[in-house]
Amino acid sequence: xxxxxxxxxxxxxxxxxxxxxxxxxxxxxxxxxxxxxxxxxxxxxxxxxxxxxxxxxxxxxxxxxxxxxxxxxxxxxxxxxxxxxxxxxxxxxxxxxxxxxxxxxxxxxxxxxxxxxxxxxxxxxxxxxxxxxxxxxxxxxxxxxxxxxxxxxxxxxxxxxxxxxxxxxxxxxxxxxxxxxxxxxxxxxxxxxxxxxxxxxxxxxxxxxxxxxxxxxxxxxxxxxxxxxxxxxxxxxxxxxxxxxxxxxxxxxxxxxxxxxxxxxxxxxxxxxxxxxxxx
Numbered sequence: 237x238x239x240x241x242x243x244x245x246x247x248x249x250x251x252x253x254x255x256x257x258x259x260x261x262x263x264x265x266x267x268x269x270x271x272x273x274x275x276x277x278x279x280x281x282x283x284x285x286x287x288x289x290x291x292x293x294x295x296x297x298x299x300x301x302x303x304x305x306x307x308x309x310x311x312x313x314x315x316x317x318x319x320x321x322x323x324x325x326x327x328x329x330x331x332x333x334x335x336x337x338x339x340x341x342x343x344x345x346x347x348x349x350x351x352x353x354x355x356x357x358x359x360x361x362x363x364x365x366x367x368x369x370x371x372x373x374x375x376x377x378x379x380x381x382x383x384x385x386x387x388x389x390x391x392x393x394x395x396x397x398x399x400x401x402x403x404x405x406x407x408x409x410x411x412x413x414x415x416x417x418x419x420x421x422x423x424x425x426x427x428x429x430x431x432x433x434x435x436x437x438x439x440x441x442x443x444x445x446x447x448x449x450x451x452x453x454x455x456x457x458x459x460x461x462x463x464x465x466x467x468x469x470x471x472x473x474x475x476x477x478x479x480x481x482x483x484x485x486x487x488x489x490x491x492x493x494x495x496x497x498x499x500x501x502x503x504x505x506x507x508x509x510x511x512x513x514x515x516x
Contacts, residue, residue: 242360245343245353246322252338255362256317260310261286262302263321266342269354269489270319272370273363281313288491305329311336319357346412350488351375374492378416381496390506392419392450393437394485397458400431413485417499419450434471446474450506456482476506 238254260281261267267286270279281299282292297313300306302324310318315337320330322343333339340360342353351371358367392414394404404410405426414421422440423430432440441449451468453460465477483491484498 242340242356244340245349245356246341248341250338250340250360252340252360253316256338256360258313258315259317259319259361260299260313260315261319262299262305263319263324263342264288264302265483265487265489265491266319266321266353266357267292267489268487268491269357269370270361272490273358273361273366275361275363278361280315281310303329305333307332317360344409344488345407346409347378347416347492350409350492354489370490370493377493377496381417381500388448390419390448390450391422391441391444392452393422393440394452394454395458395460396429396454396456396482398460398464401434401437402429402431405430409488410485413495413499417503434468437468438471441472441475446472449475451475451477452480452485453477454480454482454485456486478502478506 239251240254242250242252244250257278258280259270259275259278261270261279262283264283264286267279267282268288271289271292279292280297282296283300283302283305284298285302286296287293297309299309299313303326305325307329310333318333318337318339320339320341322341330339330341344350344353351374354371354374355364355367358364358370394410394414396402396404403423404414404421405428406421406424407427408429411421411424422444423432449472451472453464460479462479465479468477469475480502481498484495
């Protein structure tokens with residue numbers, strides 16, 4: 237079997253079989269991407285968080301969590317390609333695996349980088365045409381989303397955790413998804429996922445009219461529910477507060493096909509000041 241040199245998104249050179257036959261994915265959104273590309277037989281291992289597609293979750297060998305990989309299980313599967321991510325996996329574990337197997341690592345902060353990843357994963361797995369077609373389809377759908385952008389500018393805070401409250405900052409993929417649907421992230425100047433108090437939140441929104449205040453409570457990694465809306469509504473009584481599907485904002489594989497329509501619905505429902513809603 238011949239090998240080819242591919243460059244991952246950390247600019248590492250990775251020697252990968254021309255057509256990998258035993259692939260392990262340690263990133264949920266990229267696992268779903270592999271399914272969409274048609275790699276049913278080639279994928280032999282996934283994480284316990286790779287819940288899509290359901291049949292893979294039920295039937296594929298699970299090799300631990302994204303940050304708690306079972307290296308012995310991975311070794312037993314003898315992969316000829318491992319697909320990982322800089323943010324979602326632990327560097328020490330990935331470094332250990334790179335000593336033994338070809339590991340291709342993605343690093344995604346923007347929609348363009350996600351589309352690049354989709355094309356490259358297609359290339360390294362032998363499904364280049366499928367990867368290119370998928371990336372072009374996603375790109376077209378996001379172009380269509382721009383036509384639905386709200387006339388009134390909405391300022392948003394996207395919550396991912398509680399105790400402490402944590403939100404998405406400006407150097408995250410979530411931030412770029414907010415921008416894709418015309419939302420201004422009030423935490424844009426903050427790095428990664430900063431912790432904030434609800435009092436600090438009121439300061440961030442102090443110059444924003446209530447009708448333009450939008451709070452998004454994600455379904456993951458913290459499972460926000462209806463009861464959490466009241467806590468924030470108490471300090472921002474005029475804000476619109478939504479429970480949203482975190483996969484639509486943070487999964488950067490084939491899930492992006494569904495995101496534009498979901499985001500369009502979010503924009504439509506957010507045109508009613510002071511309302512609350514559940515978009516899960």
